Amino acid sequence: MHYESPVREPLITGDKSYHDITVDVAKPIETNAPRSWWIAFSVALIAFLWGIGCILYTIGTGIGTWGLNKTVNWAWDITNFVWWVGIGHAGTLISAVLLLFRQKWRMSINRSAEAMTIFAVVQAALFPLIHMGRPWLAYYVFPIPNQFGSLWVNFNSPLLWDVFAISTYFSVSLVFWYVGLIPDFAMLRDRAINPIQKHIYKILSFGWGGKAKHWQRFEEVSLVLAGLATPLVLSVHTIVSMDFATSVIPGWHTTIFPPYFVAGAIFSGFAMVQTLLIIMRKMFKMEDYITIQHIEMMNIIIMVTGSIVGIAYITELFMAWYSGVEYEQYAFLNRATGPYWWAYWSMMTCNVFSPQFMWFKKLRTSIMFTFIISIVVNIGMWFERFVIIVTSLHRDYLPSSWTMFSPSFVDIGIFIGTIGFFFVLFLLYARSFPVIAQAELKTILKSSGENYKKIQEK
Amino acid sequence: MANKSKSVISVLFNDDDVMLKSIKPIREKGYNIREAYTPFPVHGLDHELGLARTRMAITAFIFGAIGLAVAIALTYYTMISDWPQNIGGKPSFSWGENMPAFVPIMFEMTVFFAAHLMVWTYFVRNGMYPGRKAMNPDPRTTDDMFMLEIEFDGGEDELRQLLKDQGAVEINLVEKAEEESPELEEAHA
Incomplete structure (x- = not known):
C-alpha cells in the first residue's frame, strides 16, 4: 500500500513518526529564535529601511534622482522588476508543476518556495509603482471609466497585460499558498499553549478540523489550483518578455523571448530557493526533511534550465547574424564587445558556464558549492536583464544620442532595499508560519521515510 | 435543537x-460513521466512507467560463464600443480583428475567476471563515491521531468490543441518545 522502490532514496531521514514531524515543524515557532536569525534579521531590516529612505526620496523629488537619461530611460527599475518576478517563478513551479507530475520531493520545500514567490512578487510590483512617479495615481492602470480623467486603458499594450498577469499571478499564488497553509495553522492552533498565539492561529486556521469531506475537497482544490497555476506561471514571464519583444528596439524585437525568459526565470528562481533553503535548513535544523537529495534535484533543474538559457543566448547571436539586418547584428556585437562587454561576459560566465559544474555528482551534492553557485546564478540572471535592457538602449538610432548609464545611489539603495525587504518578510515567515507542509509530508512518511523504507526492504 | 435519537461514540x-x-x-x-477527522488526507478514506465525489473542479470550470465572458465583454466595451481609438496605426474596428491582442487578458481573467471563486466556494462549502471555532473535537487529530465518530442505537458494549478488536486506542461516548423529554422540549420552545 505504501510501497516505494528501494532504489529511491528516502525523502525523510531519521526515525520519524507522525508526531515527530509535527514537533519538528512547530519547533521554530514555539522556541526562541537562534542568534543567527537575529543577525540575519537585523541586517535585512537595515537594508530595508535604507530602501524605504531611497523610495521616499524618489517619490518626493522625482525620477530624476535615478541615473536615467534621455537615451537609457529604462534601467535598474525594470531590471530589478524582471529579476524579482523571475525569482518568483520557481515557487509556483515547485508547488504546481511538480504536483501535477506527482513529484513527492516537492513536499518539504513547496511551502517555503511559495512564500518566496509571494515575497519576490511583492518586490517586483514595487518597481513599476515607484517608476510611475505619482504612485497615488496607480489606479489608472486598472480599467476605469473615462470620467476618472484618463481614457480607458489600452488592452493592446503588453504593459497592461503585465498588470493583469502580475495581479492574477500574485493573488492566485497567495490563495494557493493559503489553502495549503490552513491545515498546518490548525495543527499549530491545537498545539499552542500561549493564549495569544492560540487565538492568532485560530483566526488563521479558519476552523479547520480535518474532516474527511474537507480533505477530499482540499485535494481537488489543490489539484485544480495547480492546473491553473501551471499555465499561469508560464504566461506571466511570457507577458513580461513581451514588454520587450513587441517593441522595435534591436536586441528586444525577437520571438525567442518568451521561452527564453521563462527558462531564465525558473533558473534564477531555483537558485534563490537553494539560497534560502540552505540557510533555513541550517538555522532551524531541518536537515531530515530538506535532504541532500532535495538539493541535488534542484541542482539538476538549475543545470538543465541554465543550459536552455545558454542555448537561447547562442540562438540569439545566430539569429542576429542570420537575419542580415545590420542594426540587429550591431546590437549583439555591441553587447559582447562594446562598452558593456563586462556585463555580457559576467552573464555568460554566471549563467552558462557555472551551472555546468552540476554534471559532477560530487559538486551537486556539496552544500557549500551549491550555495555559492546559487548566488552566482542570481548575479548572472540580474546581469542578463541588465544586458538586455541597458545595452539595447544605450546605442540609440542617432549616434549623437549614444550614452552610458550609471546608477545613482538611489537606484542602488532601492535595489538593496528590496533585497532587505524580501529577507525581512522571509525571516518573519520562517518564525511564524509552518515552513514545511507537514500535513502533506505526513502522507509520504510511510512510503518515503527512512525508517519505514527499512521495514519494507525486510 | 432536534432530539438526538442516536448515541455517538468517538x-x-x-x-x-x-x-x-x-x-x-x-x-x-x-x-453509521458520522464523521472522520484526520491530520492529513488519508487516501481511500472518502471511498471507504462512501462519500460522493466532490464537484470543486466543476465549479472552477464554470467560474473560468464566467471569467472568460467578462474579459470578452470588458475588452469589447472599452476598446471597440465605448471609445475606439487608433493606437499605433492599429485602429479598433471590430473585436474579432483585435482579438489576438486580447488573448492574454482573456487568459488571465479566466484563471483569476476560476481560482478565486473556486477557493471562495471551497470556504463556503466547508463552512470555514477566519476565527471560526475549531471543527475537530480533539486537538490530537491535527497531530497524529485519527478519529471516527460512530452513531449507534443501544448495544454500546458490543460496539466498544468491535472497536477494540479493530485496534482503537481510545473510545469515548460523546453524545447520549436523549429520551423523549417533555421538559426539554418546552425549554427550547
Whole structure:
C-alpha cells in the first residue's frame, strides 16, 4: 500500500513518526529564535529601511534622482522588476508543476518556495509603482471609466497585460499558498499553549478540523489550483518578455523571448530557493526533511534550465547574424564587445558556464558549492536583464544620442532595499508560519521515510 | 435543537492504516460513521466512507467560463464600443480583428475567476471563515491521531468490543441518545 522502490532514496531521514514531524515543524515557532536569525534579521531590516529612505526620496523629488537619461530611460527599475518576478517563478513551479507530475520531493520545500514567490512578487510590483512617479495615481492602470480623467486603458499594450498577469499571478499564488497553509495553522492552533498565539492561529486556521469531506475537497482544490497555476506561471514571464519583444528596439524585437525568459526565470528562481533553503535548513535544523537529495534535484533543474538559457543566448547571436539586418547584428556585437562587454561576459560566465559544474555528482551534492553557485546564478540572471535592457538602449538610432548609464545611489539603495525587504518578510515567515507542509509530508512518511523504507526492504 | 435519537461514540486510532481497515467492518455491522477527522488526507478514506465525489473542479470550470465572458465583454466595451481609438496605426474596428491582442487578458481573467471563486466556494462549502471555532473535537487529530465518530442505537458494549478488536486506542461516548423529554422540549420552545 505504501510501497516505494528501494532504489529511491528516502525523502525523510531519521526515525520519524507522525508526531515527530509535527514537533519538528512547530519547533521554530514555539522556541526562541537562534542568534543567527537575529543577525540575519537585523541586517535585512537595515537594508530595508535604507530602501524605504531611497523610495521616499524618489517619490518626493522625482525620477530624476535615478541615473536615467534621455537615451537609457529604462534601467535598474525594470531590471530589478524582471529579476524579482523571475525569482518568483520557481515557487509556483515547485508547488504546481511538480504536483501535477506527482513529484513527492516537492513536499518539504513547496511551502517555503511559495512564500518566496509571494515575497519576490511583492518586490517586483514595487518597481513599476515607484517608476510611475505619482504612485497615488496607480489606479489608472486598472480599467476605469473615462470620467476618472484618463481614457480607458489600452488592452493592446503588453504593459497592461503585465498588470493583469502580475495581479492574477500574485493573488492566485497567495490563495494557493493559503489553502495549503490552513491545515498546518490548525495543527499549530491545537498545539499552542500561549493564549495569544492560540487565538492568532485560530483566526488563521479558519476552523479547520480535518474532516474527511474537507480533505477530499482540499485535494481537488489543490489539484485544480495547480492546473491553473501551471499555465499561469508560464504566461506571466511570457507577458513580461513581451514588454520587450513587441517593441522595435534591436536586441528586444525577437520571438525567442518568451521561452527564453521563462527558462531564465525558473533558473534564477531555483537558485534563490537553494539560497534560502540552505540557510533555513541550517538555522532551524531541518536537515531530515530538506535532504541532500532535495538539493541535488534542484541542482539538476538549475543545470538543465541554465543550459536552455545558454542555448537561447547562442540562438540569439545566430539569429542576429542570420537575419542580415545590420542594426540587429550591431546590437549583439555591441553587447559582447562594446562598452558593456563586462556585463555580457559576467552573464555568460554566471549563467552558462557555472551551472555546468552540476554534471559532477560530487559538486551537486556539496552544500557549500551549491550555495555559492546559487548566488552566482542570481548575479548572472540580474546581469542578463541588465544586458538586455541597458545595452539595447544605450546605442540609440542617432549616434549623437549614444550614452552610458550609471546608477545613482538611489537606484542602488532601492535595489538593496528590496533585497532587505524580501529577507525581512522571509525571516518573519520562517518564525511564524509552518515552513514545511507537514500535513502533506505526513502522507509520504510511510512510503518515503527512512525508517519505514527499512521495514519494507525486510 | 432536534432530539438526538442516536448515541455517538468517538474512537481514536494512532495509525491511518488501522483506521482505514476498521471502517469496513464497522459499516458492515450497520453502524453509521458520522464523521472522520484526520491530520492529513488519508487516501481511500472518502471511498471507504462512501462519500460522493466532490464537484470543486466543476465549479472552477464554470467560474473560468464566467471569467472568460467578462474579459470578452470588458475588452469589447472599452476598446471597440465605448471609445475606439487608433493606437499605433492599429485602429479598433471590430473585436474579432483585435482579438489576438486580447488573448492574454482573456487568459488571465479566466484563471483569476476560476481560482478565486473556486477557493471562495471551497470556504463556503466547508463552512470555514477566519476565527471560526475549531471543527475537530480533539486537538490530537491535527497531530497524529485519527478519529471516527460512530452513531449507534443501544448495544454500546458490543460496539466498544468491535472497536477494540479493530485496534482503537481510545473510545469515548460523546453524545447520549436523549429520551423523549417533555421538559426539554418546552425549554427550547
